[in-house]
Amino acid sequence: MARIQIITIIISLLFLLYISRLIIKGKLREEYSIVWCVCTLILVIFSFWRSGLEVMSKLFGVYEAPNLVFTACIFVILIYLLHLSIVASKLHKQNKQMAQDIALLKEKVYSEDKQIEN
Incomplete structure (x- = not known):
């Protein structure tokens, strides 16, 4: 080895x-x-x-084994970035909903405080 x-x-x-x-x-x-x-x-x-990389490159029809590595890495990175974009979008939507809920709760508490004072 x-x-x-x-x-x-x-x-x-x-x-x-x-x-x-x-x-x-x-x-x-x-x-x-x-x-x-x-x-x-x-x-x-x-x-x-x-010799695994050579075998895999022949299997996929890639002439040079390092090209297979770069292609696979780029593909994995793109998939992972798509996943992270989906997660970020979901979190943004949840954050917006939470901010709206907090604003409604603040308004409700404020209006109840006004009623108690009167």
């Missing part, structure tokens, strides 16, 4: 442990950690299986 393989495997496994630690401490939600865990496991698999 080549030195770079050993380094890659060790770093990938340490990163996986770090992700687990973040989940346990509550700093990373489980739904977001799945993407990180899957990507790290893919790195570990290709670290053990040196």
